[in-house]
Amino acid sequence: MPNGSPLLPLFKEQLENESNAIAKERGLLKRGDYLIWWYFRRLWDLEDARIEESLCDGPNDLGIDALLIDEDDVVHFFQFKNPESIDSGFPAGEADKVMAGLHLILNRAHDKIANDELRGRVEEIYQIVPNGYCLHLVSSGAGLSVESVTKLDAFVSSLQGPEDFFTWTDEDLRWLQDRFYQKSLPALESPIEFELDQPPYPVRSADHDCWMFHVNAQILARLYESYGEQLLQQNIRVYQGDKATNAAIKKTCSGEDAPNFLHYNNGVTFLCDTAPWDAFTRKLMLRRAQVVNGGQTIRVIYSAFKERTLKSAVLVPIRVITSQGDKSFASNVAVNLNNQNRIEASFLRSNDPRIMQLANALASLGWYLERREDEVKSLTEGERSAIETRIGHPLKDRVIRLKEATQAYVATFLRQPELAKKNPKRIFLGAFDGGSFERIFNSELSAEKFLQAQQLAWGVEALVKQFMTRKRRKERVESWRKDYEDALGKTLVEKHAEVLDQVIPQSAVFLSGLAYEEWVRLRRRDLKDLLSVIETGDYDFFRRQILLIIEYAKNNKLTQSWPTLLKSQSFFENFASYLQGLIEANGKHR
Helix, strand or coil: CCCCCCHHHHHHHHHHHHHHHHHHHHCCCCHHHHHHHHHHHHCCCCCHHHHHHHECCCCCCCCCCEEEECCCCEEEEEEEECCCCCCCCCCHHHHHHHHHHHHHHHCCCCCCCCCHHHHHHHHHHHCCCCCEEEEEEEECCCCCCHHHHHHHHHHHHHCCCCCCCEEEEEECHHHHHHHHHHHHCCCCCCCEEEECCCCCEEEEECCEEEEEEEEEHHHHHHHHHHHHHHHHCCCCCCCCCCCHHHHHHHHHHHCCCHHHHHHHCCCEEEEECECCEECCCCEEEEECCEEEECHHHHHHHHHHHHCCCCCCCCEEEEEEEECCCCHHHHHHHHHHHHCCCCCCHHHHCCCCHHHHHHHHHHHCCCCEEECCCCCHHHCCHHHHHHHHHHHCCCCCCCEEEHHHHHHHHHHHCCCCHHHHHCCHHHHCCCHHHCCCHHHHCCCCCCHHHHHHHHHHHHHHHHHHHHHHHHHHCCCCCCCHHHHHHHHHCHHHHHHHHHHHHHHHHHCHHHHHHHHHHHHHHHCCCCHHHHHHHHHCCCCHHHHHHHHHHHHHHHHCCCCCCHHHHCCCHHHHHHHHHHHHHHHHHHHHCC
């Protein structure tokens, strides 16, 4: 199991949360059963009754935890291991045990040893003519050792039958994450077929195919009519409305210039797993397809189609790119195709595998990660309902926005308020572009940390909002000082009223970082305890920090403006050192 992968710890966290929830629902007691049920529910889409039928785990199971026969009459044997550590390898002795058990079953010598459930499952094999066998060694940790792989290969080679009649797979945590990613990545389950008058132009580059052709705009309009926003879930942008660019697209496809649409528009790019071309039927079939570029174009075309202003002469250039299941490639396609347009770096990263995995891990905690701006506003009722079912809560008050939450995480757990506040664009740029994306979204990141950072930031923002409400009505109230005291407390207003209008509006990110610094790093306390205090509306901790910050700056005669200071990494680190000295001094006097 490779250490350092940012996806695997996040996925392990997600798997633990989801499988624990299943265990609670089902009353499961054995940790191994948690993984079994998660695996069959999430990766095989089996109904609970089908899972129950397949189980044979227990005493005298010959190392086989489950056995099922699929629709193609292929027999599948399963053994599961669910270690707590992602680095725990699949026990060699367990692999030996399942090979010995299979030897007995395939030679019909198991009957006196196997438990009743296993005997019943095996009896089903004898009632069909199997088209093959497959052994699945499933682990939520590391995979098999070299020794076990060698033994399994030798075992399979010793069996009678045609080549590949008996196969085996090492399904470790990385394999589980890849399989889950492919299933959960937004894509149409039903294929899209383009029937073309002329063969598409094919190009193969690296390991990926690309087809280029054109279609009448009405075909795209009907496609959007059938699938709606489901077609565009991997598109980085949500609908931008009737802004200048979209208005121009609509004018062209509805006006006298319609025949030139092909020459004026960049077209639509589809990303799919595979796209076989049938020269006989002249059909190009896109499997698990999504629009990754040209979402605005297809939406505007549909709008004109619905209004019956779409001209029949409108032709749209189409490009189809196949990913072959490569998740990094799929993300890179979306990023690079959209880099030509002005768009925030956070949105360009919205389909990165690390972001997608973070979204899945947060969903297992009951939260929805809004990866693209205004994504929630664009959800259909069906999409909203599906999300709420998945996270187990109404979507209201359960949404985390990617950019803001990442800024909070960077300011707190990574101790870099300057990067979070002053240079947020760099958060989502890669190292090659002078950014910090890989350093932030690394193996240390967890959904729980990400959520806690956001909740801490929300607490600070609540105090700032209270103050801003009072600042806006400052000239209209009888006593603005008394009004300020209701939000900030009497001491802070009495001592430093003259600078509060400059300090508080700029302080949210800085205070988030400082609150984490003091509570967790310096006082060694659990962040959950502070979040519980904040949840009650008690902001005294933040008020005391604001008081200390102002007095520190005044005592050290710092001349920079407050907006500058509260974006400064050096000011943060110097004040943190000062705060550490205060805490240590107070400790000595106790």
